[in-house]
Amino acid sequence: MSDGALARVGRLAPGLALLVVLAGGATVVAGAVPGVNALLLGVFFGAVVANTVGLSDWARPGVETQKLLLETGIVLLGARIALDELVASGPALVALVVATVVAGVVLVEVVSGRVFDLADETGSLLAAGASVCGVSAATAIAGTIDADGEALAHVVAAVLLFDALTLAAFPIAGDLLPLSGRQFGVWAGLSMFSTGPVTAAGFAHSEIAGQWATVTKLARNSMLGLVALWYAIRYADGDTSGLRSLFEGVPRFLVGFGLVALIANLGILSGDALTAVGTASDALFALAFVGLGLDIRLAAMRKTGVAPLAVLGVQLLAISTLALTAVLLFF
Amino acid sequence: MSDSLRMRDALQVAFARAYGRWRALERGWRATVLSLGVIAAIAVVGP
Numbered sequence: 001m002s003d004g005a006l007a008r009v010g011r012l013a014p015g016l017a018l019l020v021v022l023a024g025g026a027t028v029v030a031g032a033v034p035g036v037n038a039l040l041l042g043v044f045f046g047a048v049v050a051n052t053v054g055l056s057d058w059a060r061p062g063v064e065t066q067k068l069l070l071e072t073g074i075v076l077l078g079a080r081i082a083l084d085e086l087v088a089s090g091p092a093l094v095a096l097v098v099a100t101v102v103a104g105v106v107l108v109e110v111v112s113g114r115v116f117d118l119a120d121e122t123g124s125l126l127a128a129g130a131s132v133c134g135v136s137a138a139t140a141i142a143g144t145i146d147a148d149g150e151a152l153a154h155v156v157a158a159v160l161l162f163d164a165l166t167l168a169a170f171p172i173a174g175d176l177l178p179l180s181g182r183q184f185g186v187w188a189g190l191s192m193f194s195t196g197p198v199t200a201a202g203f204a205h206s207e208i209a210g211q212w213a214t215v216t217k218l219a220r221n222s223m224l225g226l227v228a229l230w231y232a233i234r235y236a237d238g239d240t241s242g243l244r245s246l247f248e249g250v251p252r253f254l255v256g257f258g259l260v261a262l263i264a265n266l267g268i269l270s271g272d273a274l275t276a277v278g279t280a281s282d283a284l285f286a287l288a289f290v291g292l293g294l295d296i297r298l299a300a301m302r303k304t305g306v307a308p309l310a311v312l313g314v315q316l317l318a319i320s321t322l323a324l325t326a327v328l329l330f331f
Numbered sequence: 332m333s334d335s336l337r338m339r340d341a342l343q344v345a346f347a348r349a350y351g352r353w354r355a356l357e358r359g360w361r362a363t364v365l366s367l368g369v370i371a372a373i374a375v376v377g378p
Contacts, residue, residue, distance in 0.1 A: 005347075005350045068358055068361055068362055068365075071359060071362035072361075072362040072366050076366045252357050252358070252359025252362075253358075256359070256360075256362055256363025256366055256367070259363065259367070260367075260370065263370065268374075269370070272378040273373050273374055276373045276378035277369065277370055277373060280369050280373075
């Protein structure tokens with residue numbers, strides 16, 4: 001192994017060990033206490049550590065791998081997706097995804113500009129963050145429209161606050177509402193903002209809900225290219241050089257997810273091998289969700305103004321109601 | 332230089348090149364490569 005690779009492994013090891021310890025602790029406690037979900041407890045443990053003792057510099061590089069762990073877990077989740085079932089629900093699911101993304105973007109643009117008098121750029125970042133895929137979408141659109149860093153920082157803090165709130169609220173709503181696993185998964189996938197919390201809330205409800213939540217959220221994520229293209233054209237006053245953003249905006253791990261789903265559905269792997277792939281995916285999610293909790297900074301969230309929070313609140317309420325109605329009608 | 336030393340040097344160069352390519356990949360592609368590696372390992376070694 002080269003010196004550079006060895007040094008890198010050495011830098012990552014302490015943070016990864018912290019993820020393993022907290023995820024292991026959450027699994028043990030959840031196993032001992034009935035009704036407690038290990039994934040959500042992992043997020044909670046991470047948030048407690050981040051907001052009490054804080055995250056030390058020695059742990060940061062390893063903890064920052066949480067997004068890679070989450071995306072790898074999602075790609076491996078492809079092995080558990082039944083393509084025939086997905087294709088059967090495909091048209092309805094795609095129609096719902098397009099409708100909720102378009103409705104969400106339009107609603108946030110109108111509410112942020114006309115009701116709360118926010119700057120155009122802030123409204124657009126909120127619209128992309130809430131309607132497509134949270135912080136990654138807001139960051140991608142900030143690059144597309146050349147938004148200033150402070151606007152992006154406020155939007156990111158507001159989105160993260162809603163990620164934390166919805167991560168707690170959706171599983172509770174799932175227990176209270178008479179929804180099947182599939183219905184809850186599609187509803188969470190259409191309504192919540194970021195991929196990590198959607199996946200965690202889905203699996204906190206049930207295995208089926210977790211799969212549908214992830215698939216629905218991935219379909220929403222794939223809209224990022226189109227949304228980025230639309231903003232590139234809008235902010236460039238009709239200049240279509242932003243066509244590149246159509247391809248640059250599509251998350252790359254979607255390709256891997258499709259590839260793994262195809263391999264699994266071709267019957268190349270045995271049933272036992274597919275179960276082992278599923279176990280690997282679960283283990284990666286457990287680590288990634290602790291990292292998600294370690295990313296929650298209550299102090300930074302408090303600095304966010306009231307207006308962005310109000311805009312996101314209106315979007316969440318309207319879109320989750322619309323999505324719930326549609327899910328009950330079509331799924 | 333003996334054959335084993337030459338082999339070791341060649342392996343080191345190949346590893347350094349592969350590591351360089353890995354570092355240059357976007358996160359989504361890394362997730363895809365890692366996943367395919369996990370699946371290949373499970374398929375070869377067994378669950």
